[in-house]
Each structure stands twice: as structure tokens, then as C-alpha cells.
Amino acid sequence: MARPADPHARSALIAAARAEFAKAGIQKARIEDITAACGLSKGAFYLHFDSKEALFGEVVAELQRALEQTRRSRNEAFRELTRESKGRQFLERMAEFDAREDRRLLDLLWAWRDVTAVLMRGAQGTEFDGVFWDTLDFELERIAAECAQLKTAGVVRGDVSGEVLGMMVVGTYLLVARRFAFAKAKPDFEALVLMLQQTISRGIAPPTRGARVAPQRLSARPAARVLSTKNGSRR
């Protein structure tokens, strides 16, 4: 009869590794320290994972699935919203929607703050370089696409650049995510979410009575791409 496997070994290794990655970074984290932290041997580590990078890769894949899921459900809800609501009611619904979805995203970032911190500051020189930053690009694109729709609907001025808008939002949450890495207790970001919404809403709103402007007129002024560059490569 075979010796039974420790049912907690795998998860213990993952937890210990996550803590060590957060403390020392992927490259400086040592198998010796990871295994010592959870009372297992170096050999046991290799029973479960090919390498520390392989372990981290599994963790990152899980985070990416969570982010992808959040993004998908947000897009779906946005589509519902733009189908159902019009005019002033639409504006109110949008504000609620954005605040709610942003809170969900921040909750997720809080739950994964140890991993995002590593991806943000310690991935260069590893296979994970750019993973987190590429994720930000998805958010930028989403915001730009939503902005384009809102301009067509006449609730955002035609001269507003979806790209800059996205950078303001994503940049803010990027800084928040960084603070999460150092926080011992979950910060209350309610006021932040609302203030960001307000400032941006005011900043991008059409002139008073702008909602009466013919949609064609707004669409006739495409927003210029604000970061002109000949290089399309992101890496």
C-alpha cells in the first residue's frame, strides 16, 4: 500500500512561495526558503512543481482567469446597459455601473495584491515580464471603446480622447494597486472611486444642454490619437 500523499503539501507550497515571491521577488526567492517556510523538503517541492517559475506561472494563470472573467462580465453588463437606458437615466445608470464595477476590480486587486506586486515590480528578466502591464492595456482598450460609444450617444464631448481617459483611470488604479502591496489592512477606497468618477464625469461632459447636440456633429470630430508613435511594438 503506497504512502498517502500529504493533501496539504501542494497548497502549502503555493502559499509559502507566494509569500516568498512577495518578499524577495521571483529571482531572489529560493526553493530552500520556500520549503523551509512550510516544513517540507526541497525534493517535495519538485514532486509538485518543475520549478519556482512553474509554480508562479500557475498562480499567474489563475489571476489572469479571474481578471478575464471580470472583464467579460463587465463588458456584458455594459452592453445590457447601453441597450436599456437612454438620456438622463442612462447617465445615472452609467455612474452606478462604473462605480460598482471599479469596486469589483479593486476588490480583486486587493485579493491578489501579493501577486500583482511581483508582476508590477519584479518581473523583468523573467518570463512574466509585461504580463501585468499587458493586462492594463486591455483595460485601456475597454475604456476607449466605451468612451467611443458614449460619445456617439452624446454624453461625452467629441474632443475627449478615450486613450487619455483610460490612462487617467487605469493609472489611478495602478497606483492604488501598488499601495495595496504595502497595506496591512484593506484600505477603504470608496471615496476614491466616487471622487474619480465625479472628476472625470465633470471633465468629459458636454457643455450644458450638450445632450441636445446632434450625434452626427460629435462623431464628425474624431479624437486624435494622443501618443503619436511610429513604433507599434509593445515589447
Added chain:
Amino acid sequence: MARPADPHARSALIAAARAEFAKAGIQKARIEDITAACGLSKGAFYLHFDSKEALFGEVVAELQRALEQTRRSRNEAFRELTRESKGRQFLERMAEFDAREDRRLLDLLWAWRDVTAVLMRGAQGTEFDGVFWDTLDFELERIAAECAQLKTAGVVRGDVSGEVLGMMVVGTYLLVARRFAFAKAKPDFEALVLMLQQTISRGIAPPTRGARVAPQRLSARPAARVLSTKNGSRR
């Protein structure tokens, strides 16, 4: 008589190291590759620097001096501005001032894009962890302080949080800095700077005729700190 030192060795090593750090990160960059890139020997490297970290430390110190200088001159100019200008003229001067100073900062970030990229994404696990991010905190504090003054002067609503405002600005430029790392040619960020200014100005402006509101009334509503956290540590 001693063999004359190669007058270009030191700067060649620095240039090669910077390129290698940008490509591979501090930890993965190898002395062998750095010296091979500039046609010198490993031993020559150690004639000039104690380690690759020591070399990078000198480069970072130079960047920090440049940033500190920019910050100081900006603070000085801001003090001049707030001393000289009032009312509507003040608003116009502020807009010009902010756009000019932001351009200068972005020019600096462009010039040092290889180093900031490393500090941003590859410093965890090294003595340089947090250096770049700490620099961002200085900017956040500067913006918050300026915002407080502008609120006192009545040109910014009292409910605006200088902290969120700072995050929006700094976060945006953080994303710009990241793009710099991948750009082959300097992007034109003029439109970005103006759009950011506009959006934020509209977003934080007092209600129409708000300039007529008594300053005391605005100061009586201090902005709440939006990221409430019990942890004061940044590291």
C-alpha cells in the same frame, strides 16, 4: 610611466550596462555580456566599479538628482506664480505653467526611459526596490499641496481631494513612462498634456461663479483622505 587609462572605458561600460539592464534586468544582466558589448574585459569592469549594482547605483543617483532639480525649480516657479497672479489671470497662468512643467518632466522621463523602465519593472529583490515608486510619492505630495493652495484661492472646489487628483496625474504619466520604454522614437505627447489639463481643470473647477465664493467657506470643508488605512508604512 604608467600605461594611460582609456578615457572612454568608464562611459562605455556605463552605456553598455544601461543597455543590458534595460534588456535583461539588473539581476539577469551579466558582467560578461556588458563587457563583451563594449569590447572590454571583466577585469576592466572591476577596475571601475565594485559591482554591476554599484554601477547602476551611480546611474540612479544621477537620475534622482535630475528629478530633484526639476522638482525644486517647479516648486519655485509655483511660488512665484501664486505670489504674482490673481483671479482669472491666475487660472490662465496656472494652465500654462502646468502644461510647461509637465512637458519638462516628460522630456526628462524620455531621456531616462531605459533606467526608469528598470526601476519600474525590475527592481524588486534589489537595493533599488521602491526607488522609482518613492519618487512618484514626491509628485503626489506636490500635487496635493498645490491643490490645497488652489482650494484656498477658490479656484478648485473644496470637495476635491488632492490625493485623488495627484493619482490621476501621476498615474497617467506613469503609463506614459512605461510606453516610453518601448518606443523607438519619442512620442509626441503634446495632445496628451493638454487633454489631461483640460479634463482635470473641468473636473475640479468650482461651480460657475464659484470664484465669488468666500475663501473661508471653501477651507472649512477639508478633503477627506480617500485611502483610509491604518498602515503608515510604504515599504
Added chain:
DNA sequence: CCCATTTCTGAACCGCGAGTCAGTCATTCG
């Protein structure tokens, strides 16, 4: 108890790369 089996251990292996240092090089001086 012994046996079979799988899980687990940690000493040993081994490759990598930072750093060293004996020897070479480049220069002027006598």
C-alpha cells in the same frame, strides 16, 4: 512480521556567474 508501493527527504551533484589575480600590455624615463 515482511512485502510492495508511493511519498518524501536532504546530502550530493553540477552549472552558472561574480569576482580574483598572475601575467600581459602600453607608456615614459634613464
Added chain:
DNA sequence: CGAATGACTGACTCGCGGTTCAGAAATGGG
């Protein structure tokens, strides 16, 4: 020319840490 000197070289040393694998451990069955 040889001597003196500091700059430079690159083969070698050495320690670190990822990885391996012979042996130990844990388990149920007969």
C-alpha cells in the same frame, strides 16, 4: 634597451542555489 608603473586581460576559483536520486518513511495487505 631594461625598468617602473598602472591599465587591462581572461582563465581560473569559488560559492550559490537549482536539481537529482539513493535511501528512508508511511501506509495497508497478507
